[in-house]
Amino acid sequence: MSYALSSPTLTATMAMPAAQTGAVAIINPWSLVPPLGNLDAYISAVNRLPMLTLEQEQEFAKNLKENNDLDSAGKLVLSHLRLVVSISRKYLGYGLPHGDLIQEGNIGLMKAVKRFDPDQNVRLVSYAMHWIKAEIHEYILKNWRMVKVATTKAQRKLFFNLRSMKQGFKDDADVATHRDTLTEGQIDSMAKTLNVKREEVIEMEQRMSGGDVLLDPSPSDDGDDAFGPIAYLADATQEPTALMESRQRDNLASDGIGAALEELDPRARRIVEERWLKVNDDGSGGMTLHDLAAEYKVSAERIRQIEVAAMKKMKKVLAAYA
Template sequence: MTMNMTNTTTNALALRDPWALVPPIGNLDAYITAVNQIPMLTAEEESRLARELQQDGDVQAAGRLVLSHLRLVVSVSRQYLGYGLPQGDLIQEGNVGLMKAVKRFDPDQGVRLVSYALHWIKAEIHEYILKNWRMVKVATTKAQRKLFFNLRSMKQGLKDHAGDHETFRNTLTPDEVDVVARELNVKPEEVVEMETRLSGGDVALEPQTDDGEESYAPIAYLADDSQEPTRVLEGRSRDLMSSHGIQHALDKLDDRSRRIVEERWLKVNDDASGGMTLHELAAEYGVSAERIRQIEVAALKKMRKALETA
């Protein structure tokens, strides 16, 4: 008697305000309990409500169609808990797919809404998982998506079939790769690539702790400082100094000092032997090699001062 009264009250409330049956999504257990108590529609009721929505744009009819299938979304969401995402988020995305299905549902096609909506619910959940499971997308093409959502279960099936002696093997053998490729109609190399990508974990670029060697995170050695402003300015200054600065400093020298510096430091012959030696310059100017060295030292000192003031 009590159960019949409860069902009567629930049905009456659903007719008046169908959304009043659903508690706030904050309490997931209460939400799941509530949607499982919402009465299912008969085929005749479903067809009538769908026509009211299709022909008259009846929002109340749409609400009843959605509410009666919320339990389907909850059921589908449980299939994707292995991806580590909150079930509440999966349900929320699945509900979006359900509403899209209700909007497009045609009762004259001879198919129940539950069958039609299943595709839309899974499509929205799949899209959410692909966007949020990893920071880097792992599946963008149709073949990759097929592998992403089937490879894990197929690997487990192959492992179970292989027996206990294969329990600790994580990678697929070449024969198993071929089996998966044939089953999913993809290339074997795509199977290997997706297996590799799924087996790799995310790595934090920033250090997770501030002490010890553990603080040495990838950001420390992946950073490209070649375009860092200070480095850029230093490079420009160095390039300017090696061209205009050197020329300016050479202009401060007398002809003999300039030639000695050029021969000793700036001249490179085609045979890569460099310029003249101290003794060759000494013979040319009729002085000792020590005198040439002294002139060279004085000239370099003068050039250094010129460069500092340039």
């Protein structure tokens, strides 16, 4: 269910006799709506919109609940826009645009109007505060940093109380400190007050005092690659291409070499094994060309020719494993 605050039907329905409202009658409240982008004019306009009496609020709320009357919903929303402005001012310290905070608060106000039950004998202003704050809180948590700093209920409580409590510690003459970090006593006091673990206080303090760091920074203006965490966090051994190359090398070194050697005659195989695959205990290789020539009673050049021919035959077999 959504409320179209710009609905032209509200132009006439918001007009109330001065005798009923106890204030100057506004024939066309939308004449107060400022041009887009002018936040100061918007705040001035919503502060001039008429407030509802208890009787009017009950009447509109019952009409919305029983008849799903959107005009009544619009009147309830319009009369409480100033409440959203007031609440949103308390969250300006998070560095987010005031207009965006008001916008999110207005969404919470509309949700409150939708769920408001006039039979509970509670004023809408008291009921809507929770919904307005909830929407603003969610917006701040999603947009304050690139990485969300609070996900659990305890972390949310810490996020919205840590800064104000730290300021209270600094203002207290008995525990005043010039350091930005919390002392052990302040951590214990904060954990006890908020009913959370002291480790959670320390973790949230570290999250809020830190900043966002790009994993892979863009190159600098002079063309040099910027250094970022991606340079030392990345594990090159688990990169897909590196894994495929590693498997290929292992396959060639085991199955491939074995299959290639099977294609050679005994003499050519022994020459290759002695020349390239054999390693002695002292780290030296196998037999030399002259050693093999003396054993087979041929020239060293003949041993080299047999070795070259064997290598060519082995390459053809290994090509199937590449």
